Amino acid sequence: DVKVTQSSRYLVKRTGEKVFLECVQDMDHENMFWYRQDPGLGLRLIYFSYDVKMKEKGDIPEGYSVSREKKERFSLILESASTNQTSMYLCATTPPTGEAFFGQGTRLTVV
Amino acid sequence: DQQVKQNSPSLSVQEGRISILNCDYTNSMFDYFLWYKKYPAEGPTFLISISSIKDKNEDGRFTVFLNKSAKHLSLHIVPSQPGDSAVYFCAAINSGTYKYIFGTGTRLKVLA
Numbered sequence A: 001d002v003k004v005t006q007s008s009r010y011l012v013k014r015t016g017e018k019v020f021l022e023c024v025q026d027m028d029h030e031n032m033f034w035y036r037q038d039p040g041l042g043l044r045l046i047y048f049s050y051d052v053k054m055k056e057k058g059d060i061p062e063g064y065s066v067s068r069e070k071k072e073r074f075s076l077i078l079e080s081a082s083t084n085q086t087s088m089y090l091c092a093t094t095p096p097t098g099e100a101f102f103g104q105g106t107r108l109t110v111v
Numbered sequence B: 001d002q003q004v005k006q007n008s009p010s011l012s013v014q015e016g017r018i019s020i021l022n023c024d025y026t027n028s029m030f031d032y033f034l035w036y037k038k039y040p041a042e043g044p045t046f047l048i049s050i051s052s053i054k055d056k057n058e059d060g061r062f063t064v065f066l067n068k069s070a071k072h073l074s075l076h077i078v079p080s081q082p083g084d085s086a087v088y089f090c091a092a093i094n095s096g097t098y099k100y101i102f103g104t105g106t107r108l109k110v111l112a
Helices: none
Strands: A004-006 A010-013 A019-025 A031-038 A042-051 A054-057 A064-070 A073-078 A087-094 A106-110 B010-014 B019-025 B032-038 B045-051 B056-059 B062-067 B072-077 B086-094 B099-102 B106-111
Touching: A004 A087, A010 A019, A019 A031, A019 A087, A019 A106, A031 A064, A031 A073, A031 B099, A042 A064, A042 A073, A042 B099, A054 A064, A073 A087, B010 B019, B019 B032, B019 B086, B019 B106, B032 B062, B045 B056, B045 B062, B045 B072, B072 B086
Parallel strands: A010 A106, B010 B106
Antiparallel strands: A004 A019, A019 A073, A031 A042, A031 A087, A042 A054, A064 A073, A087 A106, B019 B072, B032 B045, B032 B086, B056 B062, B062 B072, B086 B099, B086 B106
């Protein structure tokens, strides 16, 4: 079974803090993705990576950056957290084509 | 600009009846489509997929239909069960760009 692990289930951070969300997968998949889920907006793609040290902007990259130093780990960074980044964050991994496997999600609240 | 849209945010269906969830897309470069189911506080889980070279794929109670000319896909669940109550997302892939785009989701409620 593919396992995708996100470092935290729940996080509360203050406005202006730098926030790191970590995601680790154990299936040697090339592709990894970060999404945020908001009511009425579905899952929106923030960033994705198709190889180590490779990254591509998704549809809403503003305010975020990512890091992929190792194949199994994909980190999402909120450079200076703001209240509009309060959301559910979901990490996913896929083989070159096919179904995505998701982590359990991180509910981030920025106060 | 939403490339994958699910125009019905919610749907209620009686147990035993058919549930039909719809999804429209705008990008003709998408070549693979999937449906996911999501419960609260969990990540989405894969349900069923279809390649753009097909127009139908069936797996047990779940059938996905693809109409490429209309850029439309649908998920049929027959018979619907209370355990099917969840949010359903359609997703589309352009395998040339690795991009994996999700729709806005439809909350299905199956009434016992």
